[in-house]
Amino acid sequence: MTVTVTKPDGSQESLSDDTLNELNTQLRGQLVTSTDPKAAEEPTETWNAMYQDRAALTARCSGTADVVDAVNFARERGLLVAVRGGGHSVAGLSTVRDGMMIDLSAMRGVQVDPERRLARVQGGALLGDVDRETQAFGLATPLGRVSETGVAGLTLGGGYGHLNGKYGLSCDNVVEAQVVCADGEVRTASAESNPDLYWAIRGGGGNFGVVTSFTFRLHPVGPIVGFAGVFYPLEDLADVERRWRDHVSTAPDEVTSFIVTMTFPAAPEMPEVIHNRPVAIVAGVYSGDAEEGMRVLQPLRELGTPLFDLSQPMPYAAVQAAFDPFFPRNTLRAYWKSQYLDELSDNAIDAIAARAQDRPGPMTLVNTYRLGGAVHAVPPEDTAFAERSSPYMVSFDTMWSDPSQDATAIAWGRAAWDEMTKYGNGSVFLNFTGRTDEPLQAGVDSAFGRNVRRLGRIKAAYDPDNLFQLNNNIIPTG
Numbered sequence: 001m002t003v004t005v006t007k008p009d010g011s012q013e014s015l016s017d018d019t020l021n022e023l024n025t026q027l028r029g030q031l032v033t034s035t036d037p038k039a040a041e042e043p044t045e046t047w048n049a050m051y052q053d054r055a056a057l058t059a060r061c062s063g064t065a066d067v068v069d070a071v072n073f074a075r076e077r078g079l080l081v082a083v084r085g086g087g088h089s090v091a092g093l094s095t096v097r098d099g100m101m102i103d104l105s106a107m108r109g110v111q112v113d114p115e116r117r118l119a120r121v122q123g124g125a126l127l128g129d130v131d132r133e134t135q136a137f138g139l140a141t142p143l144g145r146v147s148e149t150g151v152a153g154l155t156l157g158g159g160y161g162h163l164n165g166k167y168g169l170s171c172d173n174v175v176e177a178q179v180v181c182a183d184g185e186v187r188t189a190s191a192e193s194n195p196d197l198y199w200a201i202r203g204g205g206g207n208f209g210v211v212t213s214f215t216f217r218l219h220p221v222g223p224i225v226g227f228a229g230v231f232y233p234l235e236d237l238a239d240v241e242r243r244w245r246d247h248v249s250t251a252p253d254e255v256t257s258f259i260v261t262m263t264f265p266a267a268p269e270m271p272e273v274i275h276n277r278p279v280a281i282v283a284g285v286y287s288g289d290a291e292e293g294m295r296v297l298q299p300l301r302e303l304g305t306p307l308f309d310l311s312q313p314m315p316y317a318a319v320q321a322a323f324d325p326f327f328p329r330n331t332l333r334a335y336w337k338s339q340y341l342d343e344l345s346d347n348a349i350d351a352i353a354a355r356a357q358d359r360p361g362p363m364t365l366v367n368t369y370r371l372g373g374a375v376h377a378v379p380p381e382d383t384a385f386a387e388r389s390s391p392y393m394v395s396f397d398t399m400w401s402d403p404s405q406d407a408t409a410i411a412w413g414r415a416a417w418d419e420m421t422k423y424g425n426g427s428v429f430l431n432f433t434g435r436t437d438e439p440l441q442a443g444v445d446s447a448f449g450r451n452v453r454r455l456g457r458i459k460a461a462y463d464p465d466n467l468f469q470l471n472n473n474i475i476p477t478g
């Protein structure tokens with residue numbers, strides 16, 4: 001029996017049993033074909049329900065050696081390759097119809113060195129895996145806001161979360177990574193070793209190889225942190241957001257805050273007052289003493305008349321998991337778009353508030369993020385992640401569940417983003433990029449700015465044939 005695997009140009013490669021057996025005997029993990037009954041037991045659903053394509057061939061890697069063999073196998077045969085970390089790509093970039101998947105979802109180990117305040121994290125770990133281990137020592141590294149998101153994709157694309165103001169992006173806290181490059185070589189990327197690769201993986205995505213482990217710098221955080229979570233009526237958003245802007249623009253770096261608008265179902269675990277009631281949630285986390293944090297965050301609780309106020313000193317681990325129930329895997333269809341704003345003017349706020357009132361469904365979010373502090377302390381050319389000055393970002397996270405709504409929902413997301421270009425600078429956050437008919441290079445030039453040329457040269461050095469192309473793709477340039 002043969003397995004037919006797609007190549008990047010659309011042609012196909014037939015792989016015989018003998019060829020597959022050769023790889024199978026090398027791997028410590030499993031090799032699964034789409035026709036294999038084991039594929040049906042697929043433990044690896046992806047997040048966006050729009051992208052559940054099965055690969056023709058999946059190498060479920062158990063460690064770096066498996067990744068090396070899988071990369072060599074794919075390169076030698078010119079196969080179309082997807083790399084999967086946590087499977088949370090909004091754009092479905094870790095799925096590949098009929099191609100080859102290099103799946104790291106079994107590689108979730110986390111090892112904490114509390115003395116040196118470092119954590120070594122495998123390339124398939126989820127945010128919750130890291131928070132669980134690091135919080136055992138009262139430590140943390142900045143990660144995202146939904147704990148099932150993959151550390152690898154999030155970090156390689158920058159990584160915004162609750163600790164950014166004080167400790168920077170996730171990628172800013174990577175001190176070393178182990179990378180299996182397209183030639184099958186395992187390289188260490190750090191300030192001392194392959195510094196160009198180290199520069200590129202801090203924001204440049206999965207373009208340069210498969211990251212089998214990251215070493216993160218850790219900081220004392222929690223276990224209890226000051227937390228604000230205040231639910232205002234959505235119709236008050238324009239006023240609330242003006243007051244929020246005026247407060248967060250002078251808040252200390254310890255405060256990281258954003259506003260999210262959504263409509264909760266009548267779920268028993270949610271207070272009745274917000275059942276099916278559109279709300280604007282003002283969230284804030286203080287990285288420091290919890291009591292002091294509650295005092296500093298108090299103004300976020302007084303931006304209007306709240307419907308409900310969840311603010312309290314809270315375990316950091318609980319804050320990190322607070323949004324989890326609303327983002328299950330393989331349930332929501334999603335198309336996200338974001339834009340940075342150099343100024344959050346009253347007109348921009350009015351436009352955001354109008355869009356938030358006009359969302360196409362209850363699960364569509366219109367979010368405004370305050371950025372700054374440690375994120376902006378890093379010069380734009382020090383890492384591949386170039387956006388180091390815009391103080392706000394707006395994201396339109398269009399989410400729905402009925403496939404018949406695909407076209408309308410996507411059109412709404414695009415129209416909302418287009419309108420925001422009046423107020424924003426046109427630059428996007430690539431982690432929040434949905435994709436339907438956009439090319440893989442969409443947004444890359446604007447997101448990387450002046451860094452894009454250097455990225456192209458580094459791509460040419462480490463992946464000249466663009467083996468790793470299912471990502472926000474950087475074209476190799478000489």
Ligand code: FAD
Pocket residue numbers: 047082083084085086087088089090091092093094104123124143144145146148149150151152153154155156157158159160161205206207209210211212327431432470471472
């Ligand atoms: P995957 O789908 O596994 O992969 C995404 C991309 O990264 C693909 O191109 C893949 O090939 C590549 N990749 C994955 N693992 C590796 C690896 N080990 N080596 C090389 N390349 C790899 N982002 C934020 O910054 N902050 C947030 O708070 C945040 N919240 C989110 C919440 C939800 C519900 C969702 C769906 C997304 C969120 N994101 C957030 C965006 C998220 O960071 C990106 O979607 C990210 O790509 C997910 O990483 P992953 O490993 O789970 O994804």
